[in-house]
Amino acid sequence: MVQIKRMQQDGTDIIIPVGEIDAASSIELDLTIAKSISEGNTRILIDCTGLEYISSAGLGVFMSYIEEMQDKNIRMVLFGLHHKVANTFNILGLNRLLTIVQTKEEALQAVKA
Numbered sequence: 001m002v003q004i005k006r007m008q009q010d011g012t013d014i015i016i017p018v019g020e021i022d023a024a025s026s027i028e029l030d031l032t033i034a035k036s037i038s039e040g041n042t043r044i045l046i047d048c049t050g051l052e053y054i055s056s057a058g059l060g061v062f063m064s065y066i067e068e069m070q071d072k073n074i075r076m077v078l079f080g081l082h083h084k085v086a087n088t089f090n091i092l093g094l095n096r097l098l099t100i101v102q103t104k105e106e107a108l109q110a111v112k113a
Contacts, residue, residue, distance in 0.1 A: 001025060002051075004032050012111055013041040018050035021058030030061045037065075042074050043111040047104065049080035054088060066097055075099070079107035 002025040005016040013036045021029055036044055046062075062078075069076055077099045081089065089095050101107050 002028060004028055012043040012045055014045045014047055016047040020053040022055045023057040026057040026061050029058060033065055037074065044076040045107045045111060046078040047080055048078055048085060051085055054085055059092060059094060062098060075111045077101060077107040077110045079104055
């Protein structure tokens with residue numbers, strides 16, 4: 001089960017999933033990202049500090065937005081991944097397709113670049 005919060009900081013939309021993203025809860029993540037994009041946000045941070053687990057369905061949500069974000073010039077940066085979660089991204093090569101950094105400060109810099 002996951003709880004997803006959103007907040008704004010310096011013109012950046014921050015999405016904060018807390019808990020586990022599995023097949024069922026990945027739908028909520030998908031809807032949250034879609035809503036952020038539809039509201040016109042071009043800088044999106046995903047705060048993964050509270051994310052304990054992500055399934056292939058959750059990873060698929062991020063993959064499904066890669067092309068759209070490039071087309072619409074939207075910067076999405078993930079940060080604060082726990083080792084186990086980061087390893088999942090790395091095994092599938094998503095660390096080469098998505099911008100992933102360690103800290104919120106790095107993420108705020110990367111999203112503005």
